[in-house]
Amino acid sequence: MSDSRSPSAWSARWPLLAAIAAVCIGTVYGFAFFTPLEEGARNQMSLLYGAMFWASVLIGVLMLTMITRLFDAGWAPIIRRSWEFLLPALPIVILLGVAPLAFNPSVRHAVWEWTSATDHAAHAKSWFLNEPFLLGRIGFYIVAFGGLGWALRHWSFRQDGDRTAGHTHTLHAISAAGVPVAALTLTFLAFDCLMALSYHWFSTMYGVWFFTLSIRMALSVTVILTHLLSTRGWLGGMLNQAHRHVLGCLMLAFTVFWAYISFSQYFIIYNANIPEETFWYNIREIDAVTGEKSQWWWVSMFMVFGFFLLPFILLLFYRTKIIASRIVAVASLIFVGGLVDLWWNAIPRKIHDHSEVGFHVNDFLVPQLGLDLLAVLGFGALVFAIFLRTVRNAECIPVHDPRISESLEYHE
Amino acid sequence: MNDHSPQDTQPRREERVFGVACSFRSVAEIFHAAERIRDAGWKKWDVYTPFPIHGMDAAMGLPRSSIPRVTLLAGITGFVTGCLLTWYTNSFDYPLIVGAKPYWSVIYPFPVLYECTILFAAFGTFFGQFIFNRLPRHHHPLFDVPQFIRVSDDAFMVVLEVTDPHFGNPDKAYDFLASLGGQDITLVRD
Numbered sequence: 001m002s003d004s005r006s007p008s009a010w011s012a013r014w015p016l017l018a019a020i021a022a023v024c025i026g027t028v029y030g031f032a033f034f035t036p037l038e039e040g041a042r043n044q045m046s047l048l049y050g051a052m053f054w055a056s057v058l059i060g061v062l063m064l065t066m067i068t069r070l071f072d073a074g075w076a077p078i079i080r081r082s083w084e085f086l087l088p089a090l091p092i093v094i095l096l097g098v099a100p101l102a103f104n105p106s107v108r109h110a111v112w113e114w115t116s117a118t119d120h121a122a123h124a125k126s127w128f129l130n131e132p133f134l135l136g137r138i139g140f141y142i143v144a145f146g147g148l149g150w151a152l153r154h155w156s157f158r159q160d161g162d163r164t165a166g167h168t169h170t171l172h173a174i175s176a177a178g179v180p181v182a183a184l185t186l187t188f189l190a191f192d193c194l195m196a197l198s199y200h201w202f203s204t205m206y207g208v209w210f211f212t213l214s215i216r217m218a219l220s221v222t223v224i225l226t227h228l229l230s231t232r233g234w235l236g237g238m239l240n241q242a243h244r245h246v247l248g249c250l251m252l253a254f255t256v257f258w259a260y261i262s263f264s265q266y267f268i269i270y271n272a273n274i275p276e277e278t279f280w281y282n283i284r285e286i287d288a289v290t291g292e293k294s295q296w297w298w299v300s301m302f303m304v305f306g307f308f309l310l311p312f313i314l315l316l317f318y319r320t321k322i323i324a325s326r327i328v329a330v331a332s333l334i335f336v337g338g339l340v341d342l343w344w345n346a347i348p349r350k351i352h353d354h355s356e357v358g359f360h361v362n363d364f365l366v367p368q369l370g371l372d373l374l375a376v377l378g379f380g381a382l383v384f385a386i387f388l389r390t391v392r393n394a395e396c397i398p399v400h401d402p403r404i405s406e407s408l409e410y411h412e
Numbered sequence: 413m414n415d416h417s418p419q420d421t422q423p424r425r426e427e428r429v430f431g432v433a434c435s436f437r438s439v440a441e442i443f444h445a446a447e448r449i450r451d452a453g454w455k456k457w458d459v460y461t462p463f464p465i466h467g468m469d470a471a472m473g474l475p476r477s478s479i480p481r482v483t484l485l486a487g488i489t490g491f492v493t494g495c496l497l498t499w500y501t502n503s504f505d506y507p508l509i510v511g512a513k514p515y516w517s518v519i520y521p522f523p524v525l526y527e528c529t530i531l532f533a534a535f536g537t538f539f540g541q542f543i544f545n546r547l548p549r550h551h552h553p554l555f556d557v558p559q560f561i562r563v564s565d566d567a568f569m570v571v572l573e574v575t576d577p578h579f580g581n582p583d584k585a586y587d588f589l590a591s592l593g594g595q596d597i598t599l600v601r602d
Contacts (some may be wrong), residue, residue, distance in 0.1 A: 263522065266519075267519070267522065267523075270519060270520075271511065271513075271520075273511070273512065316480075316484065318476060318480070411466045411467070
């Protein structure tokens with residue numbers, strides 16, 4: 001292994017990423033906290049958007065780390081160590097991206113309309129949607145995700161030094177307890193930071209939708225990251241065709257599962273046809289004043305064909321899953337689709353005006369899209385700066401994991 | 413070279429021959445024998461081992477199964493069948509509005525469409541493998557070979573089948589297997 005591919009050479013680059021993160025997130029902060037507040041809080045949404053995107057990636061990583069522990073996945077150890085390096089970023093992303101919006105009262109009122117609403121829906125839900133409880137919950141999300149990530153890293157990293165197989169059993173137990181905790185935590189995070197942005201609307205599928213999105217995002221980032229690490233980093237000669245195949249199969253499974261959950265949510269609301277639920281889909285399809293298809297209609301169509309159908313058909317083929325360039329291309333498509341899915345879920349809102357229906361829906365194509373992407377870039381740089389910092393704390397693969405040789409010689 | 417017992421080498425006049433079998437003593441031996449049989453261009457032959465051997469597919473030069481293509485075609489057939497079924501019954505033969513939904517769209521009958529897709533794809537896979545594997549089959553010529561029972565224990569067996577153009581006559585196949593280091597070379601009668 002040449003020196004430039006070693007973990008220490010990679011790790012030395014973390015300050016560069018940290019600087020990019022500081023500039024990007026600083027700019028996004030500037031727009032979020034130093035521009036006039038408007039209805040819809042579009043400038044503030046960029047900060048929430050960027051943070052929630054990377055939170056979804058990292059929540060998927062957390063779930064995959066625990067699920068592969070629970071199932072004793074023989075292929076996983078060499079890939080799981082990279083997930084463990086990513087985990088410390090999760091509480092930091094929520095701390096820097098969600099907490100500042102929630103703890104600033106005037107920004108909070110602009111982003112979460114229910115905090116200043118006085119209608120019956122807001123009143124009926126106030127046992128849950130009240131400001132002290134919201135702040136407490138956000139604190140809980142940071143602590144729960146941070147604690148789980150710490151525990152999963154701690155015993156795994158300790159195994160490098162003391163070679164104790166018993167740590168694998170400890171991690172088994174932590175994962176068994178951690179999966180339901182993380183499932184509930186990610187569900188309520190999705191309720192608070194995405195679903196509650198339209199507080200009249202509700203969907204029991206929403207937590208599962210966020211889970212499937214998170215796993216899809218984590219898998220696409222994993223495929224791209226492990227490919228980079230095998231061509232230019234420390235996984236060279238370790239990552240083989242069978243690892244790509246298993247990641248490809250998981251991508252296919254969760255592409256189908258995402259479509260199943262997203263369509264089921266649509267189908268239940270479509271069938272019941274109750275105005276307090278259907279409006280949420282209406283504002284994502286038609287212009288309320290003219291009745292014409294809005295920009296969001298085309299975004300919706302991209303979700304159906306670009307985020308489900310195309311990856312689904314491509315991933316059906318065995319060769320897509322084993323040829324590195326093809327699976328990286330599909331993973332990139334899914335990554336872009338995840339950005340679009342989050343836009344589609346978080347951004348459309350009713351903005352009150354003097355038209356005959358009393359509101360219009362904010363458009364998809366606005367200048368703040370650039371700010372959203374800057375936030376994604378900033379938090380992405382932050383996540384990988386933390387990743388590179390954490391690489392120093394352990395071996396780059398878990399050399400004393402009981403399944404390490406099975407993972408290195410993993411075979412279809 | 414050819415020092416096998418004569419009663420075992422020559423088929424009796426009215427008999428049909430399935431192929432020639434031989435045993436190997438280790439994974440490494442049979443693995444390398446398989447590579448050499450593959451490289452000699454054989455297609456109609458098989459390897460029988462007590463457990464799966466990683467990499468044997470490639471050593472034998474086996475292509476991937478064609479079953480997924482059958483599954484895909486059957487799944488598309490199922491989807492189209494579901495579309496036709498719901499369109500014909502609800503929109504064409506007896507147009508009926510249910511729950512203020514259109515006579516036909518791709519949304520309201522979607523559970524039917526995808527259930528049909530899955531049902532047909534599963535049937536296609538199941539019956540496709542029956543056809544591809546030539547099942548059901550109640551007897552196989554190898555069951556009459558005494559040493560075949562040991563492939564479920566500690567023997568590794570290669571069988572060259574008579575239908576392969578390389579087979580020629582049993583003596584030629586015997587010599588080829590002997591040159592690979594095979595032992596207990598036996599004629600398999602059909």
